[in-house]
Amino acid sequence: MIPECLTTTGILRILNLRRNNLTGTISNFRFPEQSLLQTLDLSGNQIEGQFPKSLANCMLLEILNLGNNHIKDTFPCLLMDIISLRVLVLRSNKFFGRIGCPKTAKTYETWGVLQIIDLAHNHFGGEIPGRNLKTWQAMMANKGDSLPLDNYLQFSQDEERGKVAFSFEDAITITSKGSKMDLAKILAVFTLIDFSGNKFNGPIPKEIGEFKSLYILNLSANAFTGEIPSSFGNMRQLESLDLSHNNLSGHIPPKLAKLTFLSFLNLSINQLVGKIPAGTQFSTFPKDSFTGNKGLWGAPLTVDDNKAGLSPPPTLNGGLPNSEHEEIDWDLLSVEIGFAFGCAISTGSLVFCKRWSKWYYKAMYNILVKIFPQLEERIGNHKRHVHVNQRWRH
Template identity: 25%
Template structure:
């Protein structure tokens, strides 16, 4: 008798799963099929069969109660995929979408579609490793719930729009490995969320770092491999909680001996700049420093003895004007 009841219970669970997964909002389904058509019916979306429920399709997720599409993540590890075209404007017709991601799609081209501005519930916008081009549009600042904006490894050109600082909930901005030009916007000193990650590396950004950035307390800053110049001391501060700063391979010029370093630092990379002065004695108090590089600068004086500074290799310090002391040759 117990076996029969157990089988009935399993059948009931199976039926419940089919009943749940079989649900699909007809309007969302219509939009998804249009997206598939606009992308030339790629094999990647072969499961998008109009005869089946869209909540069962690959690349999408539904809200378990409303059965509306909340996530659309299209990614491919196969370069030969027939996935091609531009970002379909119809993505803007998924009003409950919280996550939109197109990743590793080299045949995805064209601009970032204005229709994305309609996705007011969007929290993650990730367009990475594609061939989208054109400017980064101002309308992205109209997404009030956006937390992650990743536009890395693409072909956008032109300046970074200052309007991005209006995003009230942004905690992670990645614009690295594009072809962006011009300065870092002065408005970036007004980001609302503490602990924001700012990754702008591997572009062609130029000019000074805005002094306004001294007003924020980011978790991570990566401005490496640009053409930034002048002072960067405003990014530091003994009262900040920043864990990672990478300013390597720029044209920065400032006195490092006057910099007050946050004790929260885990990684600090300043190599290939024109930084002068000496390494601050306070750096020995940074207990969790795991990565450090000041090579190819104009630093002088003795490397502070103690803390973690002697654990790094010689190449951390070499090609400076007159640095000395362990692990470099002793000072005379």
């Protein structure tokens, strides 16, 4: 059990008890008014109960990590009033319901410095309200060209790299580029949204495309529908995008091929159609990034993928949506036109040119006689029989 004295004191600034075997009910925690708490990390334990309402008293809270426990409750809207919150991790619990909070005056002012929100592997559902995303100014800030994410994901022993940007001396476990890793320092430039493994549905909010400084976006394993927002092409710092295992349809926005920092992409197991955009980054992704979309074609998918259940490329009159994105395959078209033109020339010559037809039939007769010598005797007898009948009629 966690001693009550650790939560009732108002002068404690950092409480880090992560990765232990602590038990108990978190709803019994009592945080006093005007608490100075800035960091609360209880991740990786066996804590149960509902979200503690007294956390609303921690108005200086910057980092809250309750991941990998057994907490069962709705989305903690009481945190919306804490404008200093930078990191919110609730992953791998039993949270449920919608994440939308009622409109208040503070709703349009809160979470302006939020840089990491991880709600993965819970039971959240419904649509993601785009209006709540408009206040996340730290993710919208246009920081210009910066170092790739791999240069920032360094452990604390790398003191030289630690001086690159301001960082929090707190560690969290994140999912980046399809694998888990420990982030020993949370740098002020690092941004992440992970809503994977829930029951979110409806369209993906186009407001996410305004997060120009976002590094990692994971919306996989949900029930999102509709098209991939074309506004995603504005996220110039994005390095990892995972939209797999949803019900997304339509074409892949061509703007995604212009994301120069994008090094991981997974759009598999959806209902996407059309040709995969061509681009420098897209040419580096394996075909596993696009499999499971029956209407999707083009590199890096190959012809062999059609045998695995993928439909062939759409025809010129395929009738696919968003026809403005369709491209004509001139190589295939030229072969078809050439074949049709050749057949027309050959057939026309046989029908309308008597001299050419006689030469053609004589040549074919000589070839067949060489292959089947017995045909000459039968055809010769047939010719003599026809000649006698013609004389008898005369």
